[in-house]
Amino acid sequence: MNSLTEENYLKALFSLADDKGEVGVNELSKRLDIKMPTVNSMMKKLAEKKLVFYESYKPLRLTDKGRREAGLIIRKHRLTEMFLVEKMGFGWEEVHEIAEQVEHIQSAAFFDKMDVLLGYPKVDPHGSPIPDKNGKLVWRQYQKLSQSKAGETLVLAAVLDSTTEFLTYLNSRELRLGLKIKIKAVEPFDGSMTVSYGKHTALVLSSTVTERLLVEPAGT
Amino acid sequence: MNSLTEENYLKALFSLADDKGEVGVNELSKRLDIKMPTVNSMMKKLAEKKLVFYESYKPLRLTDKGRREAGLIIRKHRLTEMFLVEKMGFGWEEVHEIAEQVEHIQSAAFFDKMDVLLGYPKVDPHGSPIPDKNGKLVWRQYQKLSQSKAGETLVLAAVLDSTTEFLTYLNSRELRLGLKIKIKAVEPFDGSMTVSYGKHTALVLSSTVTERLLVEPAGT
DNA sequence: ATATAAAGTTAGCTGGCTCTAACAAATAAA
DNA sequence: TTTATTTGTTAGAGCCAGCTAACTTTATAT
Numbered sequence: 001m002n003s004l005t006e007e008n009y010l011k012a013l014f015s016l017a018d019d020k021g022e023v024g025v026n027e028l029s030k031r032l033d034i035k036m037p038t039v040n041s042m043m044k045k046l047a048e049k050k051l052v053f054y055e056s057y058k059p060l061r062l063t064d065k066g067r068r069e070a071g072l073i074i075r076k077h078r079l080t081e082m083f084l085v086e087k088m089g090f091g092w093e094e095v096h097e098i099a100e101q102v103e104h105i106q107s108a109a110f111f112d113k114m115d116v117l118l119g120y121p122k123v124d125p126h127g128s129p130i131p132d133k134n135g136k137l138v139w140r141q142y143q144k145l146s147q148s149k150a151g152e153t154l155v156l157a158a159v160l161d162s163t164t165e166f167l168t169y170l171n172s173r174e175l176r177l178g179l180k181i182k183i184k185a186v187e188p189f190d191g192s193m194t195v196s197y198g199k200h201t202a203l204v205l206s207s208t209v210t211e212r213l214l215v216e217p218a219g220t
Numbered sequence: 221m222n223s224l225t226e227e228n229y230l231k232a233l234f235s236l237a238d239d240k241g242e243v244g245v246n247e248l249s250k251r252l253d254i255k256m257p258t259v260n261s262m263m264k265k266l267a268e269k270k271l272v273f274y275e276s277y278k279p280l281r282l283t284d285k286g287r288r289e290a291g292l293i294i295r296k297h298r299l300t301e302m303f304l305v306e307k308m309g310f311g312w313e314e315v316h317e318i319a320e321q322v323e324h325i326q327s328a329a330f331f332d333k334m335d336v337l338l339g340y341p342k343v344d345p346h347g348s349p350i351p352d353k354n355g356k357l358v359w360r361q362y363q364k365l366s367q368s369k370a371g372e373t374l375v376l377a378a379v380l381d382s383t384t385e386f387l388t389y390l391n392s393r394e395l396r397l398g399l400k401i402k403i404k405a406v407e408p409f410d411g412s413m414t415v416s417y418g419k420h421t422a423l424v425l426s427s428t429v430t431e432r433l434l435v436e437p438a439g440t
Numbered sequence: 441a442t443a444t445a446a447a448g449t450t451a452g453c454t455g456g457c458t459c460t461a462a463c464a465a466a467t468a469a470a
Numbered sequence: 471t472t473t474a475t476t477t478g479t480t481a482g483a484g485c486c487a488g489c490t491a492a493c494t495t496t497a498t499a500t
Contacts, residue, residue, distance in 0.1 A: 005487065026447055038488055040449065045486095057448060057495060087307070088333050101325045107318045113308050225457065246477055258458055260479065265456095277465060277478060442500085449494070459484075467476070 002049075004104050007073050008032065009042055010051060013062050014070035022059035071135025076111050077103040078124035078131075083114045085125040092125040092176075093167030126167075127158025127177050127214065142214035145181075146191060146207055153182045154215035161212045169209070174198060180218055222269075224324050227293050228252065229262055230271060233282055234290035242279035291355025296331050297323040298344035298351075303334045305345040312345040312396075313387030346387075347378025347397050347434060362434035365401075366411060366427055373402045374435035381432040389429070394418060400438050 002010070012031045016023045025043065029036045047054035051066035062070060080099040084090040090098075105111075115121075123129055131137040142157050156179045159166070170176070175197075184202065185194040191207035205213075222230070232251045236243045245263065249256045267274035271286035282290060300319040304310040310318075325331075335341075343349055351357040362377050376399045379386070390396070395417075404422065405414040411427035425433075 003486085024447070025449090034487090035489060036448070037450080037490085042487080084330075088337065090329075090333070094329065098325070098327045098330050101327070102322070105318070105321045107321070109310075109314065110304075110318050113310065117308065223456080244477075245479090254457090255459065256478070257460085257480080262457080443498100444500090445496105445498070447494100447496070449492100451492085452490090454487105454489070456486085456488105457484105458486105460482090462479100462481085464479070465477080467474100469474070470472085 001106070002051075002069065006042070006046065006049075006051075007069075007104060009039075009046065010062070010066060010070040011073050011077075013052065013060065014067065014074065017060075017062060022061055024059055028060065068135035071131040071137050072133075073103055074137065075131040075133070075135065076105070078128060079111050079114045079118070079121070081124045081126070082118050082121050082130070086118055086121075087114075091167075091171070092162075093164045093171060095125065096162045096164070123158070125177075126162045127156075140216070142216050144211055145193070145205070145213040145215045146210035148183055148215060150183050150186050153180060153218040155180055155218050156213060157216045158214040159212060160214060166212060173203060174200070175213075181215070221326070222271075222289065226262070226266065226269075226271075227289075227324060229259075229266065230282070230286060230290040231293050231297075233272065233280065234287065234294065237280075237282060242281055244279055248280065288355035291351040291357050292353075293323055294357065295351040295353070295355065296325070298348060299331050299334045299338070299341070301344045301346070302338050302341050302350070306338055306341075307334075311387075311391070312382075313384045313391060315345065316382045316384070343378070345397075346382045347376075360436070362436050364431055365413070365425070365433040365435045366430035368403055368435060370403050370406050373400060373438040375400055375438050375440070376433060377436045378434040379432060380434060386432060393423060394420070395433075401435070 009032065012028055013023055016027060016031060025036055025039050029039045032039065043052055043054045043060060046052045046066065050063055051069065053061045053063060077099045080102040081095040084095040084098060085092055121130060129137055129139055140157070145154065148154055156175065156177055158177070159170070179197050181195050181197045183193055183195055191210070193205050193210055194202055195205060196202060229252065232248055233243055236247060236251060245256055245259050249259045252259065263272060263274045263280060266272045266286065270283055271289065273281045273283060297319045300322040301315040304315040304318060305312055341350060349357055349359055360377070365374065368374055376395065376397055378397070379390070399417050401415050401417040403413055403415055411430070413425050413430055414422055415425060416422060
């Protein structure tokens with residue numbers, strides 16, 4: 001069994017290793033807001049437990065076991081977020097902090113029950129995929145709204161930032177998952193977009209925002 | 221803010237102090253399965269934080285602040301148990317261990333939401349009262365089934381033992397809260413009782429069992 | 441190619457929570 | 471009332487997960 005602390009390291013490693021698969025100690029240190037020497041010794045400990053590959057001065061990589069365990073924690077986190085929103089009436093901007101705590105609960109039955117009650121959801125309230133029971137996570141092929149062009153019509157599929165602040169901003173603009181958005185214009189200077197959706201006919205989104213929104217072509 | 225460890229000490233102190241209000245270090249040590257010197261130093265720490273009254277060689281007592289904080293943790297525990305049973309479909313024998321973990325979650329909104337969804341319940345699935353938002357707990361005037369006499373008809377109001385083993389035993393006999401039970405006979409030798417309820421016309425309960433069942437007169 | 445900067449490591453310390461061993465006080469028994 | 475037992479306390483140690491300071495290695499810039 002891994003400690004709560006170890007679980008947090010695994011989760012951070014998993015999310016940082018998303019693309020390249022490799023993570024630097026420094027990078028991990030910043031993500032967790034824990035000093036490098038502390039991270040360093042924890043990596044040795046996790047290497048002992050066969051959860052990470054560790055060699056001096058080389059980047060960190062999760063082992064299959066480590067990736068699986070991290071995935072299972074993320075599964076618990078995302079099932080919890082879904083449960084909080086769908087079954088308890090929380091807003092998508094309120095659930096991250098609570099799930100951060102609930103994800104450490106040791107009870108397979110508890111999360112299995114959530115899964116059943118939710119009807120085996122594939123994504124969480126922010127559009128992120130929920131890993132399966134083996135901790136395996138697969139993202140659908142989304143692209144950032146910022147990479148789309150004027151004239152395209154897209155469906156908002158996920159957000160890359162689950163902070164209360166960002167989601168509250170989206171709420172204030174009535175932006176939510178599943179929404180069909182048409183790009184009316186892209187400002188070449190700063191990348192800001194004028195879009196229309198629902199009752200909104202000409203709303204401007206800064207690149208800071210469009211960078212954090214994942215979309216897919218309408219009608220998929 | 222109190223640590224998870226401190227919360228467990230407070231909770232144990234609260235439940236041991238139920239009647240007399242005073243608890244010995246030794247007694248607390250046994251309840252928590254933590255050695256006396258460890259308990260001793262934790263008591264000094266909690267005394268620093270004004271949660272317990274501590275004087276050398278004298279019994280421990282919770283301060284008002286300590287009792288309030290302990291009550292609030294027990295509130296979270298019991299709301300959770302109720303939620304698990306009523307809203308998630310768990311059996312009353314399955315919820316203790318899960319609630320033991322969930323009770324430490326720091327989120328007023330989470331437990332407030334449970335409270336609302338449950339319709340502000342007064343008791344948990346085992347009949348124990350749920351402390352109010354000030355941590356105040358009041359037991360109704362129940363008595364043990366073992367103290368009742370032949371001929372009486374009683375309603376099963378609460379259980380004094382929430383272990384999986386005991387509750388599974390009760391399940392196997394279809395004994396559940398709210399049930400109307402008639403005492404047909406009491407065996408003077410060992411205090412065992414022959415009772416009838418529901419489909420059961422002559423079931424024998426040992427004193428080990430009747431000691432753990434709280435009842436009130438039928439029709440209250 | 442060398443100097444500088446960034447990233448990674450080692451050594452040693454701290455606080456929180458646990459322990460054992462040894463001792464002191466209070467209570468119960470002889 | 472003296473002794474034995476139980477209960478409570480002190481001292482000292484260990485593990486976990488964090489830290490700072492000092493050093494080494496790797497990467498970057500001049």
